[in-house]
Each structure stands twice: as C-alpha cells, then as structure tokens.
Amino acid sequence: MNGPVGMNGSPMKNHSGTExxxxxxxxxxxxxxxxxxSDLGLIRSVLVVSKDQVxxxxxxxxxxxxxxxxxxLDIESTVIKHGYRTANIRHVHAVWSTxxxxxxxxxxxxxxxxxxxxxxEDLTRAxxxxxxxxxxxxxxxxxxxRCRSVAWCATCRNVVxxxxxxxxxxPNVESEARNCQGDQEHENVPTESISYVHV
Amino acid sequence: xxxxxxxxxxxxxxEFEAFLGDGGIVEAADFMPDEYRGEVFRxxxxxxxxxxxxxxxxxxxxxxxxxxxxxxxxxxxxxDEIGHAxxxxxxxxxxxxxxxxxxxxxxxxxxxxxxxxxxxxxxxWADQIVIxxxxxxxxxxxxxxxxxxxxxxPYRRILKRIVAEEGFxxxxxxxxxxxxxxxxxxxxxxxxxxxxxxxEAVMHFFGPxxxxxDLLIRWKVKSATNEELRDRFVQKFxxxxxxxxxxxxxxxxxxxxNGAWKIGEIDWSALKATQSNIGPDSAARIALSKAAWDxxxxxxxxxxx
Numbered sequence: 428m429n430g431p432v433g434m435n436g437s438p439m440k441n442h443s444g445t446e447x448x449x450x451x452x453x454x455x456x457x458x459x460x461x462x463x464x465s466d467l468g469l470i471r472s473v474l475v476v477s478k479d480q481v482x483x484x485x486x487x488x489x490x491x492x493x494x495x496x497x498x499x500l501d502i503e504s505t506v507i508k509h510g511y512r513t514a515n516i517r518h519v520h521a522v523w524s525t526x527x528x529x530x531x532x533x534x535x536x537x538x539x540x541x542x543x544x545x546x547x548e549d550l551t552r553a554x555x556x557x558x559x560x561x562x563x564x565x566x567x568x569x570x571x572x573r574c575r576s577v578a579w580c581a582t583c584r585n586v587v588x589x590x591x592x593x594x595x596x597x598p599n600v601e602s603e604a605r606n607c608q609g610d611q612e613h614e615n616v617p618t619e620s621i622s623y624v625h626v
Numbered sequence: 627x628x629x630x631x632x633x634x635x636x637x638x639x640x641e642f643e644a645f646l647g648d649g650g651i652v653e654a655a656d657f658m659p660d661e662y663r664g665e666v667f668r669x670x671x672x673x674x675x676x677x678x679x680x681x682x683x684x685x686x687x688x689x690x691x692x693x694x695x696x697x698x699x700x701x702x703x704x705x706d707e708i709g710h711a712x713x714x715x716x717x718x719x720x721x722x723x724x725x726x727x728x729x730x731x732x733x734x735x736x737x738x739x740x741x742x743x744x745x746x747x748x749x750x751w752a753d754q755i756v757i758x759x760x761x762x763x764x765x766x767x768x769x770x771x772x773x774x775x776x777x778x779x780p781y782r783r784i785l786k787r788i789v790a791e792e793g794f795x796x797x798x799x800x801x802x803x804x805x806x807x808x809x810x811x812x813x814x815x816x817x818x819x820x821x822x823x824x825x826e827a828v829m830h831f832f833g834p835x836x837x838x839x840d841l842l843i844r845w846k847v848k849s850a851t852n853e854e855l856r857d858r859f860v861q862k863f864x865x866x867x868x869x870x871x872x873x874x875x876x877x878x879x880x881x882x883x884n885g886a887w888k889i890g891e892i893d894w895s896a897l898k899a900t901q902s903n904i905g906p907d908s909a910a911r912i913a914l915s916k917a918a919w920d921x922x923x924x925x926x927x928x929x930x931x
Binding site: 457458459460491493494496497539540541557566567568569570571572573575577579583584585586588 | 653654655695698699701702705706707708709710712713716717720779780783784786787790791793794797798929
C-alpha cells in the first residue's frame with residue numbers, strides 16, 4: 428500500500444478528511460454493540476474528492492452481508508453531517524479477512540463472547556473468552572450472521588461464537604478484486620466463491 | 627489457562643438466595659437448587675421457542691417482501707432469529723431437563739409455549755412491519771431488563787449478543803414504518819389497520835400482572851415486573867406512534883397529570899387462549915412452522931454428515 432496509512436492499516440488518502448475519518452471510524456456495527464465498523468476493518472479508504480463529494484471504499488465481511496444497508500445509511504448520514512453533499516460508497520469485494528480486525532476490535536469482540544480466529548488459525552489454539560480454557564468445541568458452521576459460527580466451551584459450559592476467515596487465503600484475491608472495480612457486471616461475481624462454498 | 631471449573635454448592639435455599647442477593651452469578655456446573663434450574667430452564671426454553679418460531683413463521687415473508695432491500699432485511703431477521711434459537715437451545719439443553727430434540731418435538735407438536743404474538747395470522751405486509759417494529763421493540767424491552775441483572779451466567783452472556791442484534795431488527799422495522807408513514811393515504815391506512823389488529827397482542831406480550839413473590843424476579847432472572855416493562859414500552863412508543871400520525875387503538879388511553887401515558891384496562895382472554903396454544907391462528911402457525919422445519923431437514927442432515 429502506498430501513502431499514509433490510517434487506523435487498521437487502511438490507506439488514508441487525504442489528510443483534509445481527518446475529522447470525517449474519525450467520525451466514520453466511530454460508527455458502530457449495527458449488530459455488535461460497541462464494536463465499530465472500523466474495528467472490524469470494513470472501511471478500506473475515505474477520500475475527500477471535493478467539498479461536495481467523499482468517496483468511501485468498504486468491504487463486507489461476506490458477500491451479501493445483510494447489515495450493509497444500515498451501515499451505508501450510517502456512513503451517508505455521517506458524511507452529510509460533516510457538510511459534504513454526497514457519499515459515494517463503493518464495495519470492494521473479496522478482500523476482507525479476520526486479519527483486518529484491529530486489536531481493539533479483538534478485545535471488544537472477546538468481551539461479547541466472540542473469539543476471532545485469524546487466517547490460518549484453527550480452533551485448537553483459541554481460548555474461551557469466559558474462562559480461558561482451550562477446550563472449545565465447534566458446534567456449527569453457521570451462526571446468526573454469516574461471519575460467525577458457534578462453539579461450546581467444555582470447561583465452563585458457555586456458548587462462544589467465532590469469527591473466522593472461512594475461505595482459504597489466496598494471494599491473488601486482492602488484485603483480482605481490484606481489477607473488477609468499477610465494472611458493474613463483475614461486481615457481483617466474487618472471486619472468493621470460486622474457491623469456497625459457504626455453508 | 628484452566629481446564630477445570632470450580633463447582634459451587636449451597637447448603638439450603640436461604641444460602642443460595644443470599645448469594646443471589648449479593649449479585650452472585652450462577653454457572654452451569656454449579657449445584658443450583660432444582661427449583662431455580664427449572665424456572666431458568668422454562669424461561670430460556672420459551673425464549674428459544676419464540677425465536678425459532680419467529681424465524682420459521684416469518685420465513686415466507688422473505689420472498690414476499692417488496693424489493694431486494696426489504697428481502698435482505700427479512701433474510702437478516704430470520705437468520706438472526708434461527709441463530710438466536712440455536713444459542714438458546716444450547717444453553718437450555720445444558721440444564722439437563724430436556725434435550726434439544728425434546729424441546730423441538732414439543733414445540734412442533736404444540737405441547738410447548740411460545741410468545742403470544744406468534745399465535746396470530748399476519749394479513750398484510752403492514753402486519754409484518756408492526757411485528758418488526760413494535761414486537762421486536764417489546765422483545766428488546768424485556769430482554770434488556772433480563773440482561774441488566776440476570777443471575778444465570780450462560781444465559782446472560784448470550785443475551786448480550788442477542789440484544790445487540792435485536793436492536794438491529796428494530797432499526798429495520800423503524801425504517802419500514804417510516805416508509806409507510808411517509809407514503810400515500812393507502813399505505814398509512816394499511817399500517818393503521820395493522821396497528822389496530824396488533825396493539826392488544828403487543829400489550830399482552832409483556833404478560834399478565836406479575837404475581838407477588840414471582841420466582842423469576844426473586845431469583846434475579848428478571849429485573850422488572852411485567853407491568854413495569856409494559857409501561858416502559860407505552861411511554862416510549864405511544865408518543866412515537868402519535869408523532870407519525872397514527873392512532874393507538876385504546877379508547878381509555880390518556881395522559882395523567884404528570885404527562886405519563888395510561889393505557890386502558892386490558893382484557894386478558896386472548897392471552898389465556900394463546901398460552902394454551904388455542905389462540906386465533908395457533909394451529910395453522912404450528913403447522914406452518916412444522917412444515918418449514920420439515921422442509922429444511924435435508925440441510926441439517928447435510929451439515930451433520
């Protein structure tokens with residue numbers, strides 16, 4: 428990545444939008460309490476194009492994430508509140524993984540009983556957020572949202588949820604996705620679906 | 627790291643109640659009194675049943691919802707509800723009173739309780755909006771009150787996540803309500819008619835007046851009485867509905883000298899019928915849910931293969 432890097436390692440293309448960027452970073456995920464969309468690493472870039480327009484790149488945790496609509500509304504209203512006329516929100520597909528979640532995000536998620544497994548990390552190394560035991564057993568691949576699955580702590584007998592990267596790491600995914608940008612026809616054809624079928 | 631978990635026990639109910647009185651949190655492995663275990667189980671089972679039923683009954687609205695945006699919102703809601711039921715059944719089954727399969731069988735066989743609002747037919751899209759907004763808000767009100775001090779740890783921990791997601795449903799519900807409120811006379815009328823049909827059921831949702839000595843309150847599962855929760859809801863949503871230009875169907879509704887909204891006397895007969903699974907649409911709703919459950923059996927089979 429070239430240029431200055433903002434929170435969560437995402438590029439911050441223009442310094443004049445700092446205040447706006449901070450406000451966008453404070454927007455909460457609609458389903459995760461205190462966890463912000465920035466903690467999750469969903470905001471890829473915020474670019475102030477003119478005093479009228481802000482371009483924002485956002486990547487959903489999963490294609491077809493049903494919380495995207497509300498997130499976009501929240502971003503738009505934040506942009507407008509800061510005096511800009513339009514928020515041009517563009518989706519960048521197939522680039523999100525749990526590696527994009529910030530350390531603060533990890534801590535907040537853990538306090539909600541959600542364990543993050545980084546890419547290539549499996550359940551055996553994970554620890555229960557309630558009792559620190561390593562005896563977590565997977566109970567289902569599907570949770571209440573697509574980015575979460577369900578586990579059980581055999582030690583303290585609490586339900587734990589997992590956020591994990593469900594597709595195998597593919598170094599080409601990011602560049603392929605970038606090549607699709609702006610091409611409406613390709614926007615709904617995620618590269619991730621080629622290598623992985625979600626359950 | 628620890629791989630064992632300390633189990634606690636209490637010599638008698640007084641000692642246990644003193645523990646709860648000090649804000650103690652009961653864990654799954656504790657030797658809790660049987661009565662407490664039973665009460666907590668019944669409460670969580672009903673919550674789980676209601677989430678599963680909500681998801682199964684509302685499923686057919688996904689394809690009927692107007693437009694892709696709304697379909698996605700309904701998809702989100704149903705997947706959340708099924709997901710919540712999953713978490714809740716895990717916690718309920720761990721209490722070792724019924725297995726998950728027994729709970730599902732009882733529910734599908736009409737032998738189990740679930741929330742009153744799922745005993746009624748949804749006539750129009752506006753009914754579904756009333757449910758998405760008012761019923762979800764009512765559910766959120768009651769769940770927040772449980773989350774506030776719930777003495778059963780495993781339930782409290784999943785509630786934290788469930789409550790965060792219910793808030794999301796309400797936002798969808800509010801957005802849908804605003805669309806109708808902002809719409810044509812016909813759209814507004816559609817919502818008003820739905821409100822007329824559902825208001826009583828929403829008031830019933832909080833339950834009949836809590837009896838003195840209610841065990842769930844005594845043992846700090848619930849933090850407020852049914853009347854307190856109903857009143858909290860009324861104070862917030864009556865003015866909101868008025869602001870949107872809708873009429874609350876209660877001829878005795880008025881403000882007292884302090885400006886607080888007072889609702890009329892509630893007729894509990896309809897709630898009693900739903901509690902025995904003989905509500906207006908109970909049989910059809912149970913059949914609908916069972917059909918949805920049976921329809922999706924292949925998915926569960928495939929996932930467990």
